[in-house]
Amino acid sequence: MVTKLRTAHFLAQIATETGGLTALEESLNYSIEGLLKTFSRKRIAKAQAEALGRKPGRAADQEAIANVLYGGAWGEANLGNTKPDDGWRYRGGGLMQTTGRANYRRAGYEANPEALRTPRGGLAAALTFWSNNDLNRVADRDDITALRKVVNGGTNGLPEAKAYLAKAKKALGI
Secondary structure, eight states: OOSHHHHHHHHHHHHHHTTTTTOSBOOOOOBHHHHHHHSOTTTSOHHHHHHHSBBTTBOOOHHHHHHHHSOHHHHHHHHOOOSTTHHHHTOSBTTTTBOSHHHHHHHTOSSOHHHHTSHHHHHHHHHHHHHHTTHHHHHHTTOHHHHHHHHHSSSTTHHHHHHHHHHHHHHHTO
């Protein structure tokens, strides 16, 4: 990243992914309703959401939620998760919320996933992800929607990313 625009986009993405730089580990503290609204029935069945999601008097079973959402055939095909506990072990972590065994491997953290959830590891993994996905080219077009699709797999968090981008541009004098 050698331009202010690239830096602004990088900062906007990591701020969005980490809730304003407050979390280096994905929260899977979903309510039943949140699971059903956020994920398709191909990813989590209604009965699973009801059994695992948070409700009054019961905490969400975050480990089980991760293994359901990021495991099975979908997790293997999309994230390289091959073992029953890979969903939890390789849940979102670091500044770009790297998710999945294959992505942890690409970032150099497959053998030590907890290290990715540290500031140093999280930054290193985020920069590797940025480089591996040629996101400077996308940032040069000032296309925040395209960046969200690469970083998050869709447009989830787009309004927040736009707000963070505006702040970063202002701070950098763009």
